[in-house]
Amino acid sequence: LQALYPDKGQSSLCFNEEVVPHECDLQVIIPVYNAEQYIVRCVDSVLSQHTTYSFRVVIVDDGSDDGTPELLSAYADHSWVTVISQSNKGHSGARNAALARLIGRYVMFVDADDKLAQGAIESLMSHAYGCDADIVEGAYSRVCEKRTLGVYRHADHIPPTWKDLYGYPFGKVFRSSLFAHVQFPLNYLFEDTVCSYLIYPNSSRVVTINDIVYEYTIHLASVTHSTKGESSLID
Numbered sequence: 001l002q003a004l005y006p007d008k009g010q011s012s013l014c015f016n017e018e019v020v021p022h023e024c025d026l027q028v029i030i031p032v033y034n035a036e037q038y039i040v041r042c043v044d045s046v047l048s049q050h051t052t053y054s055f056r057v058v059i060v061d062d063g064s065d066d067g068t069p070e071l072l073s074a075y076a077d078h079s080w081v082t083v084i085s086q087s088n089k090g091h092s093g094a095r096n097a098a099l100a101r102l103i104g105r106y107v108m109f110v111d112a113d114d115k116l117a118q119g120a121i122e123s124l125m126s127h128a129y130g131c132d133a134d135i136v137e138g139a140y141s142r143v144c145e146k147r148t149l150g151v152y153r154h155a156d157h158i159p160p161t162w163k164d165l166y167g168y169p170f171g172k173v174f175r176s177s178l179f180a181h182v183q184f185p186l187n188y189l190f191e192d193t194v195c196s197y198l199i200y201p202n203s204s205r206v207v208t209i210n211d212i213v214y215e216y217t218i219h220l221a222s223v224t225h226s227t228k229g230e231s232s233l234i235d
Contacts, residue, residue: 005231012194014183018102018176025125026055026173027104031094035112036067038217043075045115051122057081058098063088092184092191095169099183102176109169113217117141120213124173127207134203137165137172138213149218154208162200164208168192171214178202189235 001007028046032039046057057080061072075081084097095109106128110116120138127136139153154164165172169192182198184191200206 001234005234009188009235010186012182012185012198014096014099014181016099016102016180016183018180022105022176023103024056025053025105025129026121027098027102027107027176028055028057028110028121029095029098029107030057030059030110030112031062031091031098032059032064032068032072032112033062033088033091033094034064034066034068036064036071038113039068039071040074042110042112042115043081045117046110046121047078047080049116049118049121051119051125053121053125055080055121056103058084060084060086060094060097062086062090062094090186092186092188096183096186099179102179104176106173107176107179108173110214111170111217113219114170115215117212117215119211123209123211124213127209128173128175131205131207133205133207134175134178135162135165135172135200135206136209137206138209138211140166140171140214140216141212142216142218144218151212153210153212160206160208162203162206165195165200165206167196169195170216174199175203189232 030042043059059072059081061069061083063086072083075083086097106125124136124138127133139151141151142149178199182194184194
């Protein structure tokens, strides 16, 4: 494998600071790079959530050179929002910048071109606290050019195990302590697999719900489509 595609990535081992007592129930992490077309819709879908749970939004601008920084400046004075600006480190590096300081009892990831469904936080967090769960995962829809291509819901597993979870960080809340020593590896494609290999197996109790909590946007030029047949798939 090294001869075909040398390993240039970095470790997932880290030492993130977990703030105890936590500053809020939920820390929502939004990594963003050149997403001027979507970022306002994304952030507003989080800030407009009607919920009894406290949450804070950490947006990491990963070296955007389009109009994203100007759009994010509108949230600079919002008491629930923190904007971190850094040089480009990739999707993993952006997520890791927010994970370095875990301020919420739970953490959630939302990509800049996606959005939360209304009621997502209330539904996920009520099950997280009610079941003392490490991970709660909901249903999600896949959308391309404003057309819904499908809705993905879990079958009824009583109780579910971590092997029933989707292999993506979106559409769920994690107990933040799961990320105390785990980060997303830098310089790898498909970095989300860290969930299946390092995060899920360390969870003791998972819950799946059928409420749609997330809208996932499909781009035909995404990594999944553009790397077909390439040696970089070894990542």
